[in-house]
Amino acid sequence: MNRLGAVPLALLWALPLLLSLALLVPTxxxxxxxxxxxxHPQLWPALALSLATGGLSTLIALAISxxxxxGLPRSRVWHRLQGxxxxxxxxxHLAFAIGFAFLIMPSxxxxxxxxxxxxxxxxxxxxDPWGVALTLAxxxxxxxFLLTAGFAVLSRGDAAVRIKAEAQAAASLGHAPGSAFLRIVLPPLLRELRWPLVIVFVYGATVVDMALVLGPTQPPTLAVVIWHALNNAEAGVNAMGLAMTLLLTAALALILAGVALILRLGRQAMHRLLTAGPSPLQTPRLLAALAGLVTVLTVSFALFILVLLSLAPRWPYPxxxxxxxxxxAWASVPPATLWLSLLLSLAAAAVAVASAVLWFETHGARHDRWAIALALAALALPQxxxxxxxxxxxxxxxxxxTLFGLFLAHLTPVAAYVLIVLAGPYRAFDRRYVAAARALAASKLSAWRRVKLPLLKAPLLTATAIGFAVSIAQFVPAQLIAAGRFSTLPMEAVTLASGGNRPLTAAFALALAVPPLLAFLAAALLGRPRWR
Amino acid sequence: MPLRLTRRGFASLLATTPFLAPARAEESWAEIEARAKGQTVYFNAWAGSPQVNAYIAWAADEVNTRHGITLEHVKLTDTAEAVRRVRDEVKAGGEGSADLIWINGQNFHVMKEEQLLFGPFTEELPNFALVDIDGKPTTIVDFAEGTEGLESPWGIAQLTFFADGAKLDTPPMSMMELLDLARDEPGRITYPAPPDFHGTTFVKQALAETIEDRAMLPLSIDKAAFTEAAKPLFEFLDQLHPYLWREGKQFPQSQAQVTQMLADSELLVGLTFNPNEPANLVASSTLPATTIAWQNRGGTIGNTHFVAIPINAKSKAAAEVVANFLLSPEAQARKADLKIWGDPTVLDMGKLTPAQRGLFSRAREPGSVKEPARTIPEPHGSWVPLIEAAWLERYGA
Amino acid sequence: MALRLETVSVNLEGHPLIAPFSLAVAPGEIVTLMGASGSGKSTLLSFIAGDLESPFTAAGNVRLDGVTLDGLPPEKRRIGRLFQDDLLFPHLTVAENLLFGMPRGPRRERLAKAEAALAEAELSGFGERPPNTLSGGQRARVALMRALVAEPHAMLLDEPFNKLDAALRQTMRSFVFEHIAARRIPCLMVTHDQGDVPASGRLLLLKDAMVTDA
Structure with missing residues (x-):
């Protein structure tokens, strides 16, 4: 009975994924x-660029997050930031890249x-040849993404109370807020953020669309070299692209393993820092406010520019x-395509979250490593x-x-993201709450529904919204599996982008942004704790 | 890259593939049309241009009312997608998902080489008789490879440059003049990095203008001979690159990006394979009305693009009917209309009736090419991987 | 060392929870404030510790060693606290929890102090253990030692024995009171349990927003 909980995840996701990966082995x-x-003359410099842009962008994103x-007080600002x-x-990503490029490029x-x-x-x-623009973007x-993952950890009902109390305890022991954050909040937070960080790193090192708009060209990042090779009509060149893919994947795995090793070796030193005693370290509020302002302004400006670009057939310098x-441009967004994308993505996100929850409920945390390793493999390989x-x-x-095939193609990356995003909060859930409910004569299902579900409401909704957003942006698998029988929003958007028509690309990019935007807003609103 | 493009005789192709035996050679065109009725044609075509997409949508309406055929545009980012799909589907057996592919060059070579194409069928198309084979030899020779009836010509491409006439009064009409312009305006000229299609074409144009013996181009070549023949080409590029955008150390990714940078005034000169694209971009107000377009006076690299039917197509009869419709004077005239698409026709005006000729508008639009140059056919396919590899080695990293 | 409250009052959205009162706690003295749940006792402690949050407001002055604490952030007040939960940090070992609040200094000395504190709590050798492997009583003792090795100038106890079982509660009370008295730290405890009140200590009652001597 218990084991059956893995069936949906295995049948709809893991098995097809494993078989797909196995089919790549001969190549x-x-x-x-x-x-x-x-x-290939660009192989090594391109690999170095990929790793550098992926790694540095992850570190910068982490630092800002x-x-x-x-740095910001757990106040209204903090909660508004969630929205x-x-x-x-x-x-x-592509939409942001276009908007960001139009902000900083020479014209x-x-x-x-x-x-x-x-x-x-x-x-x-x-x-730029160093990949600075790409790294920053x-x-x-x-x-x-990291903020949302962090909020999901910190504002979860049970954790929020605990963190607040622990911060008080730290203050009573002489630690200023900055020191308390570094020493009390950060270590467990980083632990729960490790998979999102891995995703960010892998994504950054393998991204194609943003690299095409913002990245260096001679050599480009390895992902771009691979993309060209896999797009070639020659089977031999495709195989070369696959070989490069494996090399890139191996390099990423090596780096991640290296980081894990350093963290393990550095554990002692780290704990010395954690326990060096009270420190008057304040939270860098000014810097935080500044970083927040720059991020929010850049992102909203990029979005605003995108709106203008979608409306302007021509926008000459200066x-x-x-x-x-x-x-x-907007008139050319077909409604049937929009509906298909919305329904497919909603279905994929719902099925992914349901299967993941079923998995978590029926299997212990120690089995997670396999599911998560598979999920990471699914995300780490270029699509x-x-x-x-x-x-x-x-x-x-x-x-x-077929529609079912198309659904499976969407589910593969969605389920991977959902598993990774949800594993942290779900496993960190304080099981005593359920135990308490059971002790109050609640059935297993009732305890789950009336206690665990409400407490995990925010991360579950966030995971659904992330799944939805990931699904609606799927291009490569959808294009392959649809075989021209179905057309989704990104298929239209990417093919138009290949022609370089900026207003159309901007309009479709925005059309792609709106549904997930609504999904995240809904998740943020519905996921709010009953009180703060 | 191991691109081996041997000129295999069509007879041997017939002998090795029973599929290709024209079993229904006696079938009349009327019978083909009758069979086509009610079939659905999945037309795999690059969809990066809203003008092209709108044109295909128009063609879909027409073949539906005229022939009862449903035409679905399968929108591609890259034609190689369709090549890979047909290859995989043929391997898997059964009927394929593509009925008609917009194709030329390397993609055609690969499909022909791997026997993934249905045909020969072009001789069966009534409208094929109207094609200007003598005046436009590229309608039956695709990148120096005979089409052998496996693809039906659709439109003409010629390397064409364009600029804002308000900023550039005398356009550079040869590679040497372009070098002079680059010296005067450093950082304002560039071309997309090969193996981007347009980038490779730019280099081919430079090759054609610098090579000592142009007669070598239609012939197969090996690496040693290429290295010798391409010496002047790379001497020229070495001279040109320091004056290019980013001193020739970085290159844009695509022709679309070059066009966008021109529209944003970052660059002075753009390039395209559709001679009427500049005029079309003026019509859609992407470029200003002062735009001028030209072709190099010594001749310009040109080719034809085609439609082909995969060997495993489900609706072959309907695909043939669509290919024939695309060759009709009405469809070709609409396609050539600058306001619609502006893709030059493959038809011979002399073979048309006066009424059919009247369909083609002759109005001069801002941004159209003033003095069309003669076409230099694409070099033989064996040049392409050598050009791309040598370029990548020299300038790629 | 002495803790003084001068005409301190606590309000909830304009309604008085605790009417103005004054209080002096001498070094080593343990003053108990008893009142029903929700009467504002814990809020008073938050005010003294410096982390009062809206919608509560408070007025009056808190002095420690003659210095007013007004406007000082919690970590600068040198006021130790024991909460209803032990709040040992789960990602740190027992010894690391002790080191957490201990003033900075040579590492060897700090480790020795931590070891001494553990010995005092009859927990020698437990230093490397994660907190979740300790019993409730052990954890409570670590929590007290953690507060004491931070060298506070006053202690606030917020129903610290509430969650312990009856047998443990008695031993824990004497353990806490002895250590606080031995270090001559002024201490204010709030509770609703009559049994918590130390035999020799002063007792105040909070009823109908008024603080009175028992």
């Missing part, structure tokens, strides 16, 4: 592919404001506003590769071009 053992990959979580973070989370808004003149300055502000875009606006395996699996089953 991975292809010697010719590896020879081509290793002879912690600054905001620790802003949800909004930032909803903006698709962008900042140059128009500061420089003007006939011709734009020759700034090296986007597509990635960092800013990931802050909302005009501060487009000379003319029209709605033609062109993993989706290729999935396609090879579904093709002989006759599931390509």
């Amino acid at each position: 991975a053992l292809d010697g010719a592919a590896w020879a081509l990959a290793l002879a 912690l600054l905001l979580l620790g 802003v973070a949800a909004a930032g989370l909803a903006i698709p 962008g808004l900042i140059a128009r404001l500061l420089i003007g003149g006939d011709a734009p300055p020759q700034w090296v502000s986007v597509q 990635l960092a800013l875009k990931e802050v909302p 005009a501060l506003l487009p000379p003319a606006v029209d709605l033609s 062109l590769a993993s989706a290729g395996g999935q396609y090879k699996l579904l093709l002989p089953l006759g599931l390509t071009g």
